[in-house]
Amino acid sequence: MASYLKYVIPFIFSIIFNFSAIRAQGLSYQYQVCSTNKFTPNSTFQSHLTTLFSSLTSEASNNVQFFNNTITGIDSSYTVYGLFMCRGDIPSDMCNHCVGNGTQRLSADCALSKAAVVYYDECIVRYSNRSFFSNLTMQAxxxxxxxxxxxxxxxxxxxxxxxxxxxxxxxxxxxxxxxxxxxxxxxxxxxxxxxxxxxxxxxxxxxxxxxxxxxxxxxxxxxxxxxxxxxxxxxxxxxxxxxxxxxxxxxxxxxxxxxxxxxxxxxxxxxxxxxxxxxxxxxxxxxxxx
CATH class of the missing domain: 3.30.430.20 (Gnk2 domain, C-X8-C-X2-C motif)
Incomplete structure (x- = not known):
């Protein structure tokens, strides 16, 4: 628990400092969790993650409120899984905006993390190096x-x-x-x-x-x-x-x-x-x- 908290506490203060800026954009940012398991900069995994984020934002612009995708490679260690879910009552433009903002935040604040999730009041964006589709996750x-x-x-x-x-x-x-x-x-x-x-x-x-x-x-x-x-x-x-x-x-x-x-x-x-x-x-x- 103690080793986990040293990664959680700095993140908590970022919530406070960034909250007003996010609200000004019409979104209600809640928090994010970034794994401590890192990938190598400029690696195939990073390239696949960039491709995944592009696919999520592209699909969110097509009036879709839920989407999951897998970017695979020759080596399974470079496979990345991701999804977004928008709240069921929000309009498509807000869903698109939220997913775009979420992927940008994960790219910036969870740089090199092999797994992460960001929560807004309007959407959830998540990715991992391990498949989590159709599996319950009762943590974070x-x-x-x-x-x-x-x-x-x-x-x-x-x-x-x-x-x-x-x-x-x-x-x-x-x-x-x-x-x-x-x-x-x-x-x-x-x-x-x-x-x-x-x-x-x-x-x-x-x-x-x-x-x-x-x-x-x-x-x-x-x-x-x-x-x-x-x-x-x-x-x-x-x-x-x-x-x-x-x-x-x-x-x-x-x-x-x-x-x-x-x-x-x-x-x-x-x-x-x-x-x-x-x-x-x-x-x-x-x-x-x-």
């Missing part, structure tokens, strides 16, 4: 939540788990290869509503998708966010999010913006986030958005 997760709690926490938690599980059931219902995305809203009381979102990468089977979402809902959500006014949990294969304001788009309308744009509104301006190194190890921090 991330949680972000509103530190302001609901006043009626116990009844809210019951409603949250019920609504989130129904949303997860709907997202996982779609067959392998189909978009696994669902949203749901329900009334908290006469004044407030709860909005939930769940999504898996399309290469997962329905069973693996539900298992991934189940882990987020039953293992991570109770630790980070269950009594909060909003929260989100990301893993390479699936994501969940809930808010007490509308944040997702319908087919015909854009979401009502929150007071802080894509950032959950808070009373103090502070937001908590947590790196989920695995389903049982996590590091949590507080910082104030600019």
């Amino acid at each position: 997760g991330y949680a972000l939540w509103n530190p302001t709690n609901m006043t009626n926490q116990e009844s809210f938690k019951i409603l949250l788990y019920d609504t989130m599980n129904k949303t997860a059931d709907e997202a996982a219902h779609f067959p392998t290869g189909s978009k696994k995305f669902a949203t749901r809203e329900t009334s908290i009381d006469i004044f407030q509503k709860l909005y939930c979102l769940a999504q898996c990468t399309q290469d997962l089977s329905p069973g693996d998708c539900r298992s991934c979402l189940d882990s987020l809902i039953n293992l991570d959500l109770p630790d980070c966010c269950a009594g909060s006014q909003g929260g989100r949990v990301y893993y390479p294969n699936c994501i969940i999010r809930f808010e007490i304001y509308p944040f997702f788009r319908s087919l015909s309308t854009a979401p009502t913006p929150s007071p802080a744009g894509l950032v959950p509104p808070t009373n103090s301006g502070a937001t908590q986030f947590c790196l989920l190194l695995s389903t049982i190890n996590r590091i949590c921090y507080n910082f104030v958005y600019e």
Whole structure:
């Protein structure tokens, strides 16, 4: 764990310094993880990675919200695998912008890493020297939540788990290869509503998708966010999010913006986030958005 943290901590500070710049571009950058296993500069692997990034950005410009690709060579050690997944409700131009920004960030900030993943609120971009397609990855997760709690926490938690599980059931219902995305809203009381979102990468089977979402809902959500006014949990294969304001788009309308744009509104301006190194190890921090 200690050896891993020396690579995680510098990255955490980069989140704080780069957050405002990314938001200004209309994207909500969350974080990235770069492997410590490196490839040789100017190698065949680097050339293949460049080709992979080009294929991802090209496909994202074709109104595609999920795509995976493999760049192979004579030597299997130079093979690189990659994918992107855009959030199921965002327009194609934002998906294209997010994937392009994600590949640029990975190229710059994860230079020479043989595997990496970058998370935005709008998309996930990932690559590796090992095949990960159709395989669950329950490591290198991330949680972000509103530190302001609901006043009626116990009844809210019951409603949250019920609504989130129904949303997860709907997202996982779609067959392998189909978009696994669902949203749901329900009334908290006469004044407030709860909005939930769940999504898996399309290469997962329905069973693996539900298992991934189940882990987020039953293992991570109770630790980070269950009594909060909003929260989100990301893993390479699936994501969940809930808010007490509308944040997702319908087919015909854009979401009502929150007071802080894509950032959950808070009373103090502070937001908590947590790196989920695995389903049982996590590091949590507080910082104030600019």
